[in-house]
Amino acid sequence: MINARKRILETTVMFSIPIVALYMLRDISIADAKMFPKYICYLMLALATINAFQLWVYLHKIRPIHWPTFLRWSIPIKGGLTPFPLVRVGFALVMMGAYIFCMEAIGFYLSGFLFFLLCLLVLDPAKPTLGGAVRKTLYALVFMAVVYLLFSVMLGVVIPSGIAL
Amino acid sequence: MKKLLFPLCLLALVLCGFSGSALAAYPDKPLSMVVTYPPGGATDFQARIVTTMASEEKFFGQPVVIINKPGAGGRVGWNWFAEKAAKDGYWMSTYNAPHFIAQSLIYKDSKFSVDSFEPVATWGADPAVLIVPKNSPFKTVKDLVAFAKANPGKVTVNGAGLYVGHHIAMLQLAKAEGITLTYVPEQGGTPAMQSVMGAKVMAGFNNLADAYRNREFVNILAIADMQRHSFISDVPTFLEEGIEVDNSSVNYRGIFLPKGTDAAVVAMCEKAFVDMFNSARVKELMEQSGSPMFVLNRAQTADLFIKVQKNLEVLLKDIKE
Amino acid sequence: MDFLTYFFACFTPIKVMLMVGGAIGGILMGAAPGLSPTMAVALLVPFTFHMQPADGLILLGAVYTAAVAGGSITAILINIPGAPSNIATMFDGHPMAKKGQAERALYLSFFSSGVGGLFGVAVLILFTPPIARMAMEFGPAELFWLAIFGVTVIAGLSSGTVVKGLYAGAFGLLISCIGENPVYGVERFVFSDMLTGGISIIPALIGLFAIPQIFTLVETLGQILEKKSFKPQKGILRAAFFETLRHPKQWLMGSVVGSIIGAIPGAGGQVAGLIAYDQSKKMSKTPELYGTGMPEGVISVESSNNATVGPALIPLLTMGIPGSPTAAVLLGGLLIHGLFPGPELFTKHADVAYTFIASMVVSQFFMAIFGIMIARYSHVVMNIPNIFMVAAVTVLCVYGSYSVQNSMDDVIIMFTLGLLMYLSSRNSFSPAPVVLGLILGPLAEDNFSRGKIIAQTSDGLMSYFFTGGVNLVVISLCVISIVWSVYSEYKLARNNVPSLSQA
Secondary structure, eight states: OHHHHHHHHHHHHHHHHHHHHHHHHTTOOOHHHHHHHHHHHHHHHHHHHHHHHHHHHHHTTOOGGGSOGGGOOOOOOOOOSSOOOHHHHHHHHHHHHHHHHHHHHHOHHHHHHHHHHHHHHHHOOSOOOHHHHHHHHHHHHHHHHHHHIIIIIIIOOOOOOOSOO | OHHHHHHHHHHHHHHHHHTOOOGGGOOOSOEEEEESSOTTSHHHHHHHHHTGGGGSTTTTSSOEEEEEOOOGGGHHHHHHHHHHSOSSSSEEEEEEETHHHHHHHHOTTOSOOGGGEEEEEEEEEEOEEEEEETTOSOOSHHHHHHHHHHSTTOOEEEESSTTSHHHHHHHHHHHHHTOOOEEEEOSSHHHHHHHHHTTSSSEEEEEHHHHHHTTTTEEEEEEOSSSOOGGGTTSOBTTTTTOOOOGGGOEEEEEEEETTOOHHHHHHHHHHHHHHHTSHHHHHHHHHTTOOEEEEOHHHHHHHHHHHHHHHHHHHHHHHO | OHHHHHHGGGGSHHHHHHHHHHHHHHHHHHHSTTOOHHHHHHHHGGGGGGSOHHHHHHHHHHHHHHHHHHHHHHHHHHSOOSSGGGHHHHHHHHHHIIIIIHHHHHHHHHHHHHHHHHHHHHHHHHSHHHHHHHHHTOOHHHHHHHHHHHHHHHHHHTTTOHHHHHHHHHHHHHHHTOEEOTTTOOEESOOSGGGGGOOOHHHHHIIIIIHHHHHHHHHHTTSOOOOOOOOOOTTHHHHHHHHHHTOHHHHHHHHHHHHHHHHSTTSOGGGHHHHHHHHHHHHOSOGGGTTSOOHHHHHHHHHHHHHTHHHHHHHHHHHSOOSSHHHHHHHHHHHHTTOOSSHHHHHTTHHHHHHHHHHHHHHHHHHHHHHHHHHTTHHHHHHSOHHHHHHHHHHHHHHHHHHHHTOHHHHHHHHHHHHHHHHHHTTTOOHHHHHHHHHHHHHHHHHHHHHHHHHHHTTOHHHHHHOSHHHHHHHHHHHHHHHHHHHHHHHHHHHHHHHHHHO
């Protein structure tokens, strides 16, 4: 029943976004400025309700043929053949987060180079070898060099520069 | 060994950077100028024009790189500049008065105020002008005022945004003549011009530069300044028409540095910029693009800020009520 | 037709070099995710300071038109649009690439871009006065209805999952309200300093499309897929050329849509592609095949987004009102060279103006030629191991988001939106409606507010928004669009009922 759990979570989120938004709108004084987002939130609540309804019907396994077309099912994603690679995705997430937050501190090119290299090393499902690692460093260098040439030298665009390049 | 070469080079570069810059060496790398408006806009291209000569030895010897940080009518850029810009003299910003002063007064959570910055110089003054569509029944300001008196609230006047020079001019006009005008804020000078051209609003305040360039399509009724301007010498000032609107709404553009920048650096910047603004090439380019110039040095700019702040405090108090 | 005399003036060596360089550079810059046509032109304006006015303009024009076309490369090959105008190219372009038809898709795309671009420039040359007049007719009310029309397209895009598509669109509309409202001056939803300026389109685009795509690649890194090494095939070029000719309905419709939307100032030419896609789907006999690799999908979209280039210049050159954000940057470029838009441009500076327009015609050909040459090597890109794609695309995306407004906050916004989208995409929410909502939100709201202020001073809300020739035309378009969407949903469901009953 993974599907059902996922769909319950999704419906909860669908409800909570407009509710939070409406709450944030409360302390705006000018009524006109609130109008547009308010109606959008109402629309979202209505759609979330329809989704919840579909979910309820799904849980009770009623056949969909009788329903009017605009309440058709959304196709749930079937479970994949392989288990979800949580560790790898997690690593990718952490690395990206680190890259973004360190970019201003240590400079664009250095952090880009480190990120590229770490990506190649960490995310590669094959076994790490020394030769492979050296080759990957080279690829990272070449890539950042091309980006450097293209943007800083040719176009003269300003990049966030921290301690280093 | 190849693996270590790159980090070694980096280390060398880093150490060079840390060797500190003696004042005599300033500036030894390109300067960054923050423009708080999108590329292509008036402030942006005027900033580019006035800094084209910066690489010449007698000015800075280094180019000035324009960095656009647009948003919220300039507030996003100025918030960033007041808070996060380095005070080493390599970061400067354009200013638009009365915009930044008005915003600092109206928006309580702004991170800047008149005192967050060291004024350097001013390059341009763009007075507000009252424009109407080509086929408008209003031929003079008096026509518009008379109509407004007879139909309070019916006259729509637009401008490039809220609390910008145009808005202030409109407020002054309304207060001086005791009429109620409806202000329609637009997304910027060009959309505002477009609305007037298309007769979507009855009148508008806009920059002299834009109005002058589009004078085939709109009629310019009056200029909100103390004297007529050479670009449009047959347009009277509000004061000449007997209406108490002075030059508080003039859009001044110039440069400032973050507060706390070294005084010697500020002085050097001031001299370089004032010389650049007064150079023949810059004058020629600015005139070519129809942008009026008005050069002030540091002390005069500081006075200007104080005067505008005082004016705004009085005017804006009226709106709050 | 003094135009013809100037046509040959644009074939001097320097000008040809500029057009070629502009075409190549524009295609590459348009392809990089994050470097939109607007930014590409903005980056080059300082270069043109030291050139002759005519040369500078030629370069900028060539880059503009090439960048709009170049974005289709990444859209087709790696499912990440290079610019908002290329979102719809992804829908059918990438499935074609996955089936091994990347080269064909790219050829179709560049041929259609060339056709659309030529159509747009032809409109610029032949129809400037009436189009300029039409563009001026669009005030707040008309633009509001145009935005509503765009919103009805959102529903059309998500056929099959209407509820989620509409929700995603509503979400886009909601986040477009973040930041300061220009008409009332109040801040909404600014719960963090980063959001004072609101959510800008390019970082959002990159986040919503690229990040989920990157994570999808990360997920599949472990699977040993059948190494689909794509090989170049012969004879595709000629086949693609004739195929483009065989679908006149598509590129005609796309070009007309693009021209009209491009000419209207403030209407957001970025949505021209999406609207053309929607119309193409509606016109087709097999709408359910859209999204699996229909060439019609690619042809209509690409011709439409290149057709916005020429007409965007009409209000710019005649009145100084830019018809698109890129045209706004061009305006700055014009002014710096002392060329004031208006009748003066065509009399006092006729040589510059006409040479520029002539060069736009020639640039279309260069763009198509170089695009095709670059497309020949598309199989190289498709064969790059995914792991490199992940790293390289991330670096480019981070850079692209930063460079739009030189703001670190944009990168963080991009990443956050991207994560949200990635999580939602596993529940079959798609990013295109969100971006549409983001683009159309300000258009709809600001024009409604402004219209309301004006309407209150004259005849009242109802008459302001429901009267006037242009108003009625656009309103009827909206109504037709809604009715047609509902009808096609109905037809779709009816056809699928037998298959569902087996489920």
